[in-house]
Amino acid sequence: MKLEEFKNFDLDYNVCECFDVTLGELLEAIEEGYNSIEALMDRTDAGTACGLCRSVEEDKDGDRELHLEEILKFSKEN
Numbered sequence: 244m245k246l247e248e249f250k251n252f253d254l255d256y257n258v259c260e261c262f263d264v265t266l267g268e269l270l271e272a273i274e275e276g277y278n279s280i281e282a283l284m285d286r287t288d289a290g291t292a293c294g295l296c297r298s299v300e301e302d303k304d305g306d307r308e309l310h311l312e313e314i315l316k317f318s319k320e321n
């Protein structure tokens with residue numbers, strides 16, 4: 244994914260379907276200093292059930308469009 248594609252997601256986009264965690268909530272947590280996948284999982288519960296929203300590697304069938312890994316990467320580039 245490229246930064247331009249990332250920017251097309253709305254803040255209310257549901258990144259983690261298991262726990263209904265939105266992009267906005269995750270970006271807020273990153274701003275608060277939860278800036279690793281593990282820290283985001285602890286803070287928001289995102290990624291702690293099926294795990295598909297954690298990274299592209301863990302989402303082999305491409306079920307999720309956006310993953311914690313990419314959000315962390317692009318939030319640092321922004």
Ligand code: FES
Nearest residue numbers: 259260261294296
């Ligand atoms: S979609 Fe996030 S843990 Fe299942």
